[in-house]
Amino acid sequence: xxxxxxxxxxxxxxxxxxxxxxxxxxxxxxxxxxxxxxxxxxxxxxxxxxxxxxxxxxxxxxxxxxxxxxxxxxxxxxxxxxxxxxxxxxxxxxxxxxxxxxxxxxxxxxxxxxxxxxxxxxxxxxxxxxxxxxxxxxxxxxxxxxxxxxxxxxxxxxxxxxxxxxxxxxxxxxxxxxxxxxxxxxxxxxxxxxxxxxxxxxxxxxxxxxxxxxxxxxxxxxxxxxxxxxxxxxxxxxxxxxxxxxxxxxxxxxxxxxxxxxxxxxxxxxxxxxxxxxxxxxxxxxxxxxxxxxxxxxxxxxxxxxxxxxxxxxxxxxxxxxxxxxxxxxxxxxxxxxxxxxxxxxxxxxxxxxxxxxxxxxxxxxxxxxxxxxxxxxxxxxxxxxxxxxxxxxxxxxxxxxxxxxxxxxxxxxxxxxxxxxxxxxxxxxxxxxxxxxxxxxxxxxxxxxxxxxxxxxxxxxxxxxxxxxxxxxxxxxxxxxxxxxxxxxxxxxxxxxxxxxxxxxxxxxxxxxxxxxxxxxxxxxxxxxxxxxxxxxxxxxxxxxxxxxxxxxxxxxxxxxxxxxxxxxxxxxxxxxxxxxxxxxxxxxxxxxxxxxxxxxxxxxxxxxxxxxxxxxxxxxxxxxxxxxxxxxxxxxxxxxx
Numbered sequence: 001x002x003x004x005x006x007x008x009x010x011x012x013x014x015x016x017x018x019x020x021x022x023x024x025x026x027x028x029x030x031x032x033x034x035x036x037x038x039x040x041x042x043x044x045x046x047x048x049x050x051x052x053x054x055x056x057x058x059x060x061x062x063x064x065x066x067x068x069x070x071x072x073x074x075x076x077x078x079x080x081x082x083x084x085x086x087x088x089x090x091x092x093x094x095x096x097x098x099x100x101x102x103x104x105x106x107x108x109x110x111x112x113x114x115x116x117x118x119x120x121x122x123x124x125x126x127x128x129x130x131x132x133x134x135x136x137x138x139x140x141x142x143x144x145x146x147x148x149x150x151x152x153x154x155x156x157x158x159x160x161x162x163x164x165x166x167x168x169x170x171x172x173x174x175x176x177x178x179x180x181x182x183x184x185x186x187x188x189x190x191x192x193x194x195x196x197x198x199x200x201x202x203x204x205x206x207x208x209x210x211x212x213x214x215x216x217x218x219x220x221x222x223x224x225x226x227x228x229x230x231x232x233x234x235x236x237x238x239x240x241x242x243x244x245x246x247x248x249x250x251x252x253x254x255x256x257x258x259x260x261x262x263x264x265x266x267x268x269x270x271x272x273x274x275x276x277x278x279x280x281x282x283x284x285x286x287x288x289x290x291x292x293x294x295x296x297x298x299x300x301x302x303x304x305x306x307x308x309x310x311x312x313x314x315x316x317x318x319x320x321x322x323x324x325x326x327x328x329x330x331x332x333x334x335x336x337x338x339x340x341x342x343x344x345x346x347x348x349x350x351x352x353x354x355x356x357x358x359x360x361x362x363x364x365x366x367x368x369x370x371x372x373x374x375x376x377x378x379x380x381x382x383x384x385x386x387x388x389x390x391x392x393x394x395x396x397x398x399x400x401x402x403x404x405x406x407x408x409x410x411x412x413x414x415x416x417x418x419x420x421x422x423x424x425x426x427x428x429x430x431x432x433x434x435x436x437x438x439x440x441x442x443x444x445x446x447x448x449x450x451x452x453x454x455x456x457x458x459x460x461x462x463x464x465x466x467x468x469x470x471x472x473x474x475x476x477x478x479x480x481x482x483x484x485x486x487x488x489x490x491x492x493x494x495x496x497x498x499x500x501x502x503x504x505x506x507x508x509x510x511x512x513x514x515x516x517x518x519x520x521x522x523x524x525x526x527x528x529x530x531x532x533x534x535x536x537x538x539x540x541x542x543x544x545x546x547x548x549x550x551x552x553x554x555x556x557x558x559x560x561x562x563x564x565x566x567x568x569x570x571x572x573x574x575x576x577x578x579x580x581x582x583x584x585x586x587x588x589x590x591x592x593x594x595x596x597x598x599x600x601x602x603x604x605x606x607x608x609x610x611x612x613x614x615x616x617x618x619x620x621x622x623x624x625x626x627x628x629x630x631x632x633x634x635x636x637x638x639x640x641x642x643x
Contacts (some may be wrong), residue, residue, distance in 0.1 A: 003628030005047065009572050033625040043344050044084030048085050049073070060396050061125050063089035066405065076335075076364040079356040081394050083126060087168050088348040090433050090498070090509045091595070094164040096130070096147040096310050097122045097419040103211045105221050110139040110194065112210040112415035114611060115393035115446055116404050124421030126396040128352050129339055130312040132159075132387045133417045140198040140210065141417045143313020144175050144296075145194075149236050149246065149306070150420075151294055152209070153313075154179060154193045160317040162341055162384050162420075164298065164310040167495070170343045170350055171381035172317065179205070181280075183290035186278055190271075190292065196220050201275035205292060206264060207233065207419070213270040215261030227278040229271040230254040230262065230289065238306055246305040248292045252284045304408045312386075312420050314341070316368055320384030320579060324372040334367040337392040337409045341420070342380025352420075354394045355450065358409035365409075390414045404569060433457075433498050433509055448481040449498060458482065460508075502544040557639045559589040570621060571637070583635055586621020588614065596624050597636045606636050 047055065048073030063086035087094060100121060101110035110133070131141035143159035145152040155161070163171045163546035177538040179190040181203060191202040194210045198221040200633075206213055213228050214221050231250035239247035250269065256262065257278075264270055273281045275377065276395045296304040316327055316332070318340060326332070343350055353374060355503040357365020366374070368385060375383035384496050391414050394406040436449040451457055453482045459482035482496070498509040544551050546565035555562035558569040561624065585598065594614050597606035614622035624637075 009053070043349055044082060046082045046374070046378060048079060049374055049377045050078055050080070058398065060398065061092065061422075061424065062445075063087075063092050064125065066126075067398060068405070073366065077362055078366065079363040079407075081352075081354040081356075082375070082547070083128075083352040083394070083396075085126075085350045085352070086348065087164070087170065088346075088436070090436055092125075092424055093420045093423045093427050094124040094167075094170075094310050094350070094425045095124070096145060096312055097124060097127055097421040098152075099417045099419075100208045100414065102415050105489070106217075107137045108139050108207075109210050109212060109214075109419045110134075111211050111640070112139055113419075114413035115419055116395045116402060116413060118416075118419040118421065119395040119397065119402050120227065122421050122423070124397075124423050125392075126352075127419045128148040128354065128394050129387055129391045129414075129416050129567075130314075130418050132268065132313075132315055139417050140194050140196050141313065144177065144311050145313065145418060146311035146503075147306050148309060151177070151179070151193055151236070151246075151305075152207075154195065155296075155298075155312070156192075156195075159315060159623055160384055161298070161311050161313045161341070163301075163304075163308045163517040165301070165307045166309045167307075170347045172341075172343055172384050173300040175298030175304065175311075176295055177294060177296050179292065179294040181205075181290060181292055183280075183284060183288070186280065186346070187293070188277065191307045196275055198222065198224060198226070198272065200224060201277060202273070203277040203280070204272045206272060207269035208264060208266055210264060212254075212261045212263050214272055216258045217260070221274070222402050224274045225258050225278070227281045228256040228259070228262070229254065229284050230264075231268045231269050231271065231280045232267055233292075239291070244295050244297070244303045244305050246294055250290050252286050252288045252290065254286065255282065257282070277492070281477075287597065300416040301638060304514060310420075312418065314384040314386045316385040318368060318372040318385055319375045319380050322376070322381050324369075324376055324391055326369060326372070335367055335519050336364075336388050337390070338371050339386040339392045339394075340371050340375060340383060340577075341386060342375040342378055342383040344379060345381040351375070351380060352394070353378070354392055355388075356392070356406055358389075359407070363407070365523050378516060386420075387416070391416050396546040432506075436498070443485060444483070445486050445557045446481065446483045447496060447498075448479070451478050451480065451500060452479050455500050455502045457498065459484075459496045459498055461496060475540055479585060522572060556578050557589075557592070557641075559587045573635075581626045583626060583637070584617065584621055584636055585614075585624075586617070588616050588620060588622040589639070591641060592641045594622065595638045595640070597638070599634045599636075601633060603634075606634070 042168050046067055048070045050069055050073050053069055053071035056068040060066050065084050067082045069082060072078060073261045085092060097118040101113040101117050103109060113121065115127050115129050131145065133141045133142055141153055142156055143153065144155040144161045155175045158174065160172060161175050174611055179193060190202055190205050193205045194207065195204055198204060198214065214226060216226060230253045232253055233414045234249045236248050238245050239245045271281055295307065298304060301307050316325065319342060335357060338355040340353045341350060355366045355371065356363035372383060390408060390410045392406065393404065393408055393413050395402060395404045411552055433449055433451065436447065447459055454476040456476050459479040500507045546563050548565040548568055550560065550568065552562045560569055561567045572584050573585055574582050595608055597608045599606045614624050617623050
């Protein structure tokens with residue numbers, strides 16, 4: 001299991017206070033936060049990957065941050081773009097973006113757009129190029145493509161796929177698709193949806209964003225005679241009670257035999273058959289109904305066709321269960337512009353990476369080996385290569401303006417068939433929910449959220465006939481929260497829906513899954529975090545919202561209030577009339593181990609004074625009794641959590 005931020009092998013964190021002893025004069029002190037070993041960076045933080053790095057940070061939306069990183073890697077200049085997206089935030093969704101602007105030439109069939117155009121046409125907050133595609137001919141993407149449960153491209157070969165489910169879970173893995181055409185008691189297999197190869201005795205389906213049918217002259221049909229059936233199609237829907245089965249009901253409009261290509265309307269599709277499948281299609285009459293059925297399996301999803309909201313295929317599976325993959329091929333070894341995606345262990349956070357390249361002296365590009373190491377550095381548990389080279393492009397909406405963030409290697413953007421977009425959820429779906437934060441351990445969880453005005457708002461567990469209602473207060477407020485117990489697996493109280501009520505109206509979010517180990521607080525318990533950072537506070541362990549010089553984690557370790565800058569740990573050196581010296585500090589917290597170390601001024605390092613045990617004083621603090629010394633010294637107090 002990947003180590004979370006602030007983890008060390010003993011399950012302990014510690015803070016320390018360093019005090020210089022100058023007898024009978026002032027006390028100089030420094031506070032620092034340490035760990036027994038080097039702390040991991042937060043998910044998506046590229047700090048330390050490049051040499052001579054410079055990092056620009058821009059918050060694109062609540063839960064989405066873009067970092068532009070320049071520096072060198074293996075002695076060569078690099079420009080990286082790293083975008084972290086927290087899809088647990090109800091305001092953010094992940095969506096396949098369809099090309100729509102361009103399909104030219106006799107062999108191009110799939111519509112394409114630049115990434116900037118995908119951003120503009122979709123209204124997304126951010127867009128990046130996605131799948132590899134048939135760049136020399138049809139322009140269709142390679143591998144499984146799904147948009148809003150609509151199957152745009154069947155799985156192909158061994159291409160690894162990123163999926164985003166309806167309950168906002170992320171997966172990277174391999175999938176298989178089985179598609180059938182049910183008509184008049186027969187249900188032959190549809191060999192591909194929007195595929196770029198037609199073989200003898202095969203059946204295929206073409207639908208937007210594929211722009212027109214293959215017709216009698218399609219190069220990828222290899223000269224085979226074809227029969228086409230134009231149908232009017234309905235939206236996909238779950239079929240019957242069979243797990244994982246989706247369907248699309250269609251009405252036959254026209255049967256075409258060895259005719260030229262025909263445009264495909266937005267509500268249409270075309271079935272195409274060769275060899276024996278031509279007879280199956282010739283048996284259809286205008287006005288008759290048929291159903292296209294499909295099932296998808298893979299990545300541990302039991303009902304994949306119904307669960308998957310978005311799917312885009314990549315190529316190399318760069319990171320597998322927290323380990324970097326590798327291959328000794330030119331595609332892996334050579335430096336190029338690269339696009340990639342990584343998924344956190346909690347399966348709700350994603351990092352999008354673009355490496356600029358093919359620009360000598362400015363951005364040399366990277367090998368896939370380096371990209372895999374970068375994804376690991378960013379905290380990805382799974383990582384996937386997206387299309388790269390001249391296709392790599394990243395665009396976002398900044399300050400209301402659509403902006404191309406990366407510089408394409410060819411000087412201008414390439415037209416691509418699909419992209420991947422981060423979308424703002426429609427406000428009409430749940431207008432009362434803002435700044436939702438999650439913290440969870442293996443036994444308890446806390447959610448906090450705000451509303452723009454005072455309403456009654458609560459969380460409901462998705463279990464039991466009615467669900468358990470969870471709330472901090474019955475009063476109307478703009479700050480809300482829920483603290484509850486959970487079990488070890490996904491179904492044990494970890495699926496929550498937020499509800500708001502006002503004047504007899506009710507709004508609710510989609511289901512929010514609270515994954516085990518999701519801790520926004522850097523090892524601070526959910527209950528402590530919820531007590532101090534309730535509602536409007538957006539913070540983490542390294543932040544200092546009260547501006548007193550102590551991080552939230554340091555305040556937790558020392559037992560002080562992280563929201564009140566005037567409340568700080570107390571440290572002082574004291575001497576009695578007999579010259580006895582004592583180090584007093586407070587408050588003294590339960591569940592902590594304190595260790596005092598000393599170093600003579602100008603010495604080489606601190607030496608633990610292990611025999612000393614603090615005594616609790618009358619003010620709830622602690623007292624270390626020390627031997628008086630004529631020389632100056634530094635004293636360090638470390639506070640650690642008990643294992």
